[in-house]
Amino acid sequence: MSERLEDIAAAIVGGGKGLLAADESSGTIKKRFDVIGVESTADNRRDYREMMFRSKEAMTKYISGVILYDETIRQKAADGTPLVDIIKAAGAIPGIKVDAGAKALAGFAGDTITEGLDGLRERLADYYKLGARFAKWRAVIDIDSTKGVPSATSIGSNAHALARYAALCQEAGIVPIVEPEVLMDGAHDIDTCYAVSKATLLKLYDELYAARVVLEGTVLKPNMVISGKKSGKTDSPEQVAEKTIKLFRETVPVAVPGIAFLSGGQDDEEATANLNAINVIGPHPWKLTFSYGRALQAAAQKAWSGKASNLAAGQAAFTHRAHMNHLAALGKWKPALEQAA
Numbered sequence: 001m002s003e004r005l006e007d008i009a010a011a012i013v014g015g016g017k018g019l020l021a022a023d024e025s026s027g028t029i030k031k032r033f034d035v036i037g038v039e040s041t042a043d044n045r046r047d048y049r050e051m052m053f054r055s056k057e058a059m060t061k062y063i064s065g066v067i068l069y070d071e072t073i074r075q076k077a078a079d080g081t082p083l084v085d086i087i088k089a090a091g092a093i094p095g096i097k098v099d100a101g102a103k104a105l106a107g108f109a110g111d112t113i114t115e116g117l118d119g120l121r122e123r124l125a126d127y128y129k130l131g132a133r134f135a136k137w138r139a140v141i142d143i144d145s146t147k148g149v150p151s152a153t154s155i156g157s158n159a160h161a162l163a164r165y166a167a168l169c170q171e172a173g174i175v176p177i178v179e180p181e182v183l184m185d186g187a188h189d190i191d192t193c194y195a196v197s198k199a200t201l202l203k204l205y206d207e208l209y210a211a212r213v214v215l216e217g218t219v220l221k222p223n224m225v226i227s228g229k230k231s232g233k234t235d236s237p238e239q240v241a242e243k244t245i246k247l248f249r250e251t252v253p254v255a256v257p258g259i260a261f262l263s264g265g266q267d268d269e270e271a272t273a274n275l276n277a278i279n280v281i282g283p284h285p286w287k288l289t290f291s292y293g294r295a296l297q298a299a300a301q302k303a304w305s306g307k308a309s310n311l312a313a314g315q316a317a318f319t320h321r322a323h324m325n326h327l328a329a330l331g332k333w334k335p336a337l338e339q340a341a
């Protein structure tokens with residue numbers, strides 16, 4: 001495939017395909033495995049991810065690329081084939097998480113700053129050789145108005161780091177996925193999510209412009225505009241869609257080829273229904289698709305539960321969710337289609 005950044009970015013978000021975010025760090029994958037009673041060993045992590053990467057229908061028809069963790073991009077399948085080669089053989093693009101996680105922001109209790117810029121140029125060169133053609137960096141913006149969170153300093157510092165990361169990626173021939181996640185964990189309402197997301201995206205695109213990042217060779221990975229989980233409010237897909245698109249029209253340049261949402265803790269079907277509603281009110285100037293972690297994997301993890309005998313069931317669950325999200329990325333999903341699972 002073409003090595004041009006613009007072509008890679010377009011392939012990531014085009015054709016109703018989306019990304020599988022399988023870049024859980026060691027701590028996060030352990031938490032996911034604890035839920036299904038599976039020990040988090042290197043072999044179990046390999047077996048689980050190999051199961052998804054070998055899901056032929058999902059990987060060839062619905063998934064454009066996979067975000068990998070450092071361990072996984074270097075790992076071989078049980079038969080000795082590099083996992084990266086399995087992904088490429090399905091026609092999907094290998095990607096890599098390059099941030100070192102969100103750490104406490106000194107002087108701003110409750111805020112975080114994502115680290116990982118030191119040595120990033122060298123790490124990107126290594127990841128390119130290993131086959132990565134896109135990367136991901138996640139900034140985490142929490143909302144807690146009782147503590148003045150997020151501060152303008154947190155939004156500014158995270159936007160600056162995302163821009164420095166994006167510029168380094170493009171220098172290395174790697175498409176940067178820029179992920180400024182406004183968390184949906186708080187007690188805030190949908191309008192507060194909209195306001196904080198707007199401040200975050202405005203600052204982000206200021207910084208990307210200042211860093212001379214070529215927007216055509218980037219993909220945005222944002223949250224949807226939605227009420228916080230502790231608010232007790234449930235938004236309809238139409239409400240989420242209307243406010244999310246209003247936000248993007250006010251902040252995201254049309255030079256950006258596509259927007260691939262994170263699921264952020266939404267239920268599987270909720271994340272699909274919201275993505276579908278967003279596409280139904282199109283056309284939009286960007287492709288709008290998925291880059292889900294939990295909302296693509298939760299059902300597959302449960303069906304698999306660490307047993308080789310459940311491999312086909314795990315693959316069927318993963319394929320179903322990938323299919324549903326593919327339809328949602330085209331605005332063609334219907335709730336009744338879930339029954340076909």
Ligand code: 5MM
Pocket residue numbers: 021022023024025026027028029067101138181261262263264265291292293294295
């Ligand atoms: C798959 O989860 C990713 C890694 O998280 P940690 O670094 O905390 O282990 C995460 O960055 C993910 O790619 C995005 O947040 C989107 O995932 P969700 O589950 O929100 O769709």
